[in-house]
Amino acid sequence: MSIDTVSKAEETPDQAQPFAELGLKPDEYERIREILGRRPTSSELAMYSVMWSEHCSYKSSKVHLKQFGDKKPETDKLLVGIGENAGVVDIGEGWAVTFKVESHNHPSYVEPYQGAATGVGGIVRDIISMGARPLAVMDPLRFGPADAADTRRVLPGVVSGIGGYGNCLGLPNIGGEIVFDDTYLGNPLVNALCVGAMRHDEIHLASAKGVGNLVVLYGARTGGDGIGGVSVLASETFDADGPAKRPSVQVGDPFMEKLLIEATLEVLHAGLVEGIQDLGGAGISCATSELASNGDGGMHVWLDRVLLRDATLSPEEILMSESQERMCAVVAPENVDAFMAIIKKWDVEAVVIGEVTDSGHLTVDWHGERIVDVPPRTVAHEGPIYERPYARPSWQDALQADAPTADRLARPTTADDIRATVLNMIGAPNLASKAWITDQYDRYVLGNTVLSQPEDVGMVRIDEESGLGVAISTDCNGRFTKLDPYTGTQLALAESYRNVCASGAIPLAVTNCLNFGSPEDPDVMWQFAEATRGLADGCLQLGIPVTGGNVSFYNQTGDTAILPTPVVGVLGVIDDVDRRTPIAWNEDGELIYILGDTNDEFAGGEWANHVHKHLGGMPPKVDLERERLLGEVLVAGSRDGMLSAAHDVSDGGIAQVLVEMALHAGSGARCWIPDNIDPFTFLFSESAGRAVVVVARTEELRFTEMCAARQLPAQRVGVVDSGLGPDAGYPAGTQVLQFNDWFTLTLDELHEAHTKTLPALFA
Amino acid sequence: MRIGVVTFPGSLDDRDAARAVRLAGGEAVALWHGDADLKKVDAVILPGGFSYGDYLRCGAISRFAPVMAEVVAAANGGLPVLGICNGFQILCESHLLPGALTRNEHMHFICRDQKLRIEDNTSAWTNSYDAGQEIVVPLKNGEGCFVADTAVLDELEGESRVIARYLDVNPNGSLRDIAGIRNKRGNVVGLMPHPEHAVEELTGPTIDGLGFFTSVLNSMVNS
Numbered sequence: 002m003s004i005d006t007v008s009k010a011e012e013t014p015d016q017a018q019p020f021a022e023l024g025l026k027p028d029e030y031e032r033i034r035e036i037l038g039r040r041p042t043s044s045e046l047a048m049y050s051v052m053w054s055e056h057c058s059y060k061s062s063k064v065h066l067k068q069f070g071d072k073k074p075e076t077d078k079l080l081v082g083i084g085e086n087a088g089v090v091d092i093g094e095g096w097a098v099t100f101k102v103e104s105h106n107h108p109s110y111v112e113p114y115q116g117a118a119t120g121v122g123g124i125v126r127d128i129i130s131m132g133a134r135p136l137a138v139m140d141p142l143r144f145g146p147a148d149a150a151d152t153r154r155v156l157p158g159v160v161s162g163i164g165g166y167g168n169c170l171g172l173p174n175i176g177g178e179i180v181f182d183d184t185y186l187g188n189p190l191v192n193a194l195c196v197g198a199m200r201h202d203e204i205h206l207a208s209a210k211g212v213g214n215l216v217v218l219y220g221a222r223t224g225g226d227g228i229g230g231v232s233v234l235a236s237e238t239f240d241a242d243g244p245a246k247r248p249s250v251q252v253g254d255p256f257m258e259k260l261l262i263e264a265t266l267e268v269l270h271a272g273l274v275e276g277i278q279d280l281g282g283a284g285i286s287c288a289t290s291e292l293a294s295n296g297d298g299g300m301h302v303w304l305d306r307v308l309l310r311d312a313t314l315s316p317e318e319i320l321m322s323e324s325q326e327r328m329c330a331v332v333a334p335e336n337v338d339a340f341m342a343i344i345k346k347w348d349v350e351a352v353v354i355g356e357v358t359d360s361g362h363l364t365v366d367w368h369g370e371r372i373v374d375v376p377p378r379t380v381a382h383e384g385p386i387y388e389r390p391y392a393r394p395s396w397q398d399a400l401q402a403d404a405p406t407a408d409r410l411a412r413p414t415t416a417d418d419i420r421a422t423v424l425n426m427i428g429a430p431n432l433a434s435k436a437w438i439t440d441q442y443d444r445y446v447l448g449n450t451v452l453s454q455p456e457d458v459g460m461v462r463i464d465e466e467s468g469l470g471v472a473i474s475t476d477c478n479g480r481f482t483k484l485d486p487y488t489g490t491q492l493a494l495a496e497s498y499r500n501v502c503a504s505g506a507i508p509l510a511v512t513n514c515l516n517f518g519s520p521e522d523p524d525v526m527w528q529f530a531e532a533t534r535g536l537a538d539g540c541l542q543l544g545i546p547v548t549g550g551n552v553s554f555y556n557q558t559g560d561t562a563i564l565p566t567p568v569v570g571v572l573g574v575i576d577d578v579d580r581r582t583p584i585a586w587n588e589d590g591e592l593i594y595i596l597g598d599t600n601d602e603f604a605g606g607e608w609a610n611h612v613h614k615h616l617g618g619m620p621p622k623v624d625l626e627r628e629r630l631l632g633e634v635l636v637a638g639s640r641d642g643m644l645s646a647a648h649d650v651s652d653g654g655i656a657q658v659l660v661e662m663a664l665h666a667g668s669g670a671r672c673w674i675p676d677n678i679d680p681f682t683f684l685f686s687e688s689a690g691r692a693v694v695v696v697a698r699t700e701e702l703r704f705t706e707m708c709a710a711r712q713l714p715a716q717r718v719g720v721v722d723s724g725l726g727p728d729a730g731y732p733a734g735t736q737v738l739q740f741n742d743w744f745t746l747t748l749d750e751l752h753e754a755h756t757k758t759l760p761a762l763f764a
Numbered sequence: 765m766r767i768g769v770v771t772f773p774g775s776l777d778d779r780d781a782a783r784a785v786r787l788a789g790g791e792a793v794a795l796w797h798g799d800a801d802l803k804k805v806d807a808v809i810l811p812g813g814f815s816y817g818d819y820l821r822c823g824a825i826s827r828f829a830p831v832m833a834e835v836v837a838a839a840n841g842g843l844p845v846l847g848i849c850n851g852f853q854i855l856c857e858s859h860l861l862p863g864a865l866t867r868n869e870h871m872h873f874i875c876r877d878q879k880l881r882i883e884d885n886t887s888a889w890t891n892s893y894d895a896g897q898e899i900v901v902p903l904k905n906g907e908g909c910f911v912a913d914t915a916v917l918d919e920l921e922g923e924s925r926v927i928a929r930y931l932d933v934n935p936n937g938s939l940r941d942i943a944g945i946r947n948k949r950g951n952v953v954g955l956m957p958h959p960e961h962a963v964e965e966l967t968g969p970t971i972d973g974l975g976f977f978t979s980v981l982n983s984m985v986n987s
Contacts, residue, residue, distance in 0.1 A: 169818070255814070256817025256818075257817075259776070446776050448960070449967060450777065497816075
């Protein structure tokens, strides 16, 4: 096997190189030659090709993501901002939290179990590399139609993968989303979120500082998995036995990840680490170039020291391998023995692979021969940046003009029809109970889960003494974003924000996972530009900064892009989780109020989607000042003990909310539809800025006066009553949800309609 | 009262078990799988999790941990030992309890709030409960299906050694709805559901699980 070295590259400037197969454009290849003043070695070419890929370099999105910094609201809560592995937010009492979402969409389509599993593994390593103990995970998921054959292949595999990895890792899964739509059939979305906590003085960054400090690679051995396009290069470069057929999806080992978490936290707490970085996309290339670029600028690596699972790997493959469960730490020489002892205690392997230098170069040797010599910034941070052309799609106006008016889509008007619509809607795949899925995830481990699915948020306790905790929600209705990306993204932000407030927590920070089609399609790029503008403007208005995120492009099947899906995660803090507001009402006599205004807004909503397969019109109006006001009332109601329950109104409207509250409580209620609105609009509209709250009689006056003083519309629409059965003609003890004299539904029939859908499709 | 909680590589619910011990009024002592040292504790808990990633067979590798030789010897001498979930699997692999735990009948991992009936309240870990008392605690397992041959099942039932049974729903296909068993002496108990996740109103479905931990404290006071 012959090795392409720096000196060989200098001697053979004209040797043809397979840059196109590696995904590099001719001008990108020329720029690499310009930077180096020679042709790159095959190892260097491999490094640049991966680090300059869309996934690693954000080359198409950077110019738009800049807005999150430019429009950042004034805040003193942000301890670490965008650009690190994950942003870090101050939540008080000396605690900081870090959270982030990442996509693992394409691997999960190719190999659902491992794709989803390694998605969880990757985001968890991002969190531990900040110095935080991971607290919980969540998974926003999107699949093709629930009844499609391929969805039955992908969904069970993804769910098993998330459970198989996360359960074994010992992190509670506290929420997420599961949405079905035709556009995700050939391109499901598997996003994974992790949140972790640390003391302020435990924050660690990915930087290699201190000349002479050693670079330690530890965790799983490096194998041939996840190499992807680089195997093209290996086979082109070597006169070996034909092209290497390597799987491009990584394989996860959650047991190793669990050991890696414990070992990493122990070396961090022992003060033995100067800088740390996880190995994810682009493996050792990414970790070494980023550490060097963020630090003193130089690093030397002895690549032949890397512990291998497969002794036949070429240096290019070792540099590119995306084998899971590996970490890289920068350790002072005097601490190496202590560091190694702790790693060994956890039965994890480690080896010193390099050292920090002041050369300004990242140099890599393979058995004494120099195979890489590059300025690390040019690999890690100074990749190409594109201003992709974008334009409002020619079909956008027609789509927006096709509004779901009463003339366009037939609406139920009689009591019987509306009753049947309630039962139909709560069983729609997007609105049905997701328990069949979430019951395959451990939500109890670590003993700090305060709220989890089907609550509005996932909430975990951080400090057992004080009760300090955090709440997280992720949301996005991609149909709204398709109709109007700017407004739709703000609606996603508004819904997440509202969910956090409904739980009693105060929103602090935003993360995102921006899933879109091809950036080379001007229509898609316009959606992306509008979505990022909407999110940046929205965050500025709500006063909560974006702390980090992830972009996933090329989510499309042929020419058909997915619904633009900017998943927005909002994190909130609650000073005492004991005062959290659940979605279930508590006891008879409590009063049910609807806060906010309900208008005739059905475009992009679940009723038009499920009943009529219709998508058109303008999404619901978004009023972020109203959202902020509603949020303040929800938080104040929690803090002052006025609210027994609260539930955000979004997909499926008020009908869905009342059914979920009743089913979760296990007791019925008498509700009435206000006179000033037609029953269908009242029950199914998806107007934003609304929540249903439940107030004890003793608190009613105080609560309504607060709403009046703040000019937030509050309308009483029901009372909790577990004794309605006999009056409604049912045996005593039967729980019913009654809508004045319109119709009555028993909780048994609601339960059946709500819970049977997913097991019928997937069990 | 010092109650040891063993951490194996891949133990997950060790912190939860320690918390439950504290809330019950005991002192939790961390024990390490690699140390053949029980630190003079008065009882031992083998917590839930995926020790050694469940590789080979759940609990099959952990039974060879240095600490387990000590646990087995002490258990045979009467030390109270509770194995929860993966801990139950380790107890079976160590032959401190009969039977085995196999893949759930429906093949999925399942996490649910599970109703149980306490069938035997004479053991070191169940004496705080009334016989026949119904409780709800979380259950979460992928391989929780208790199996044994008919003679063993008959013997377990004949000697009142089934300490808890699943009610309403058998979540994993366990024979005769068995959720937990004890040894003849009553000091060693294996339980598939997780009482340590039902010790606080805030985080559990109930606080019904606390009784397992107060039981062992009672039995130590009384002995």
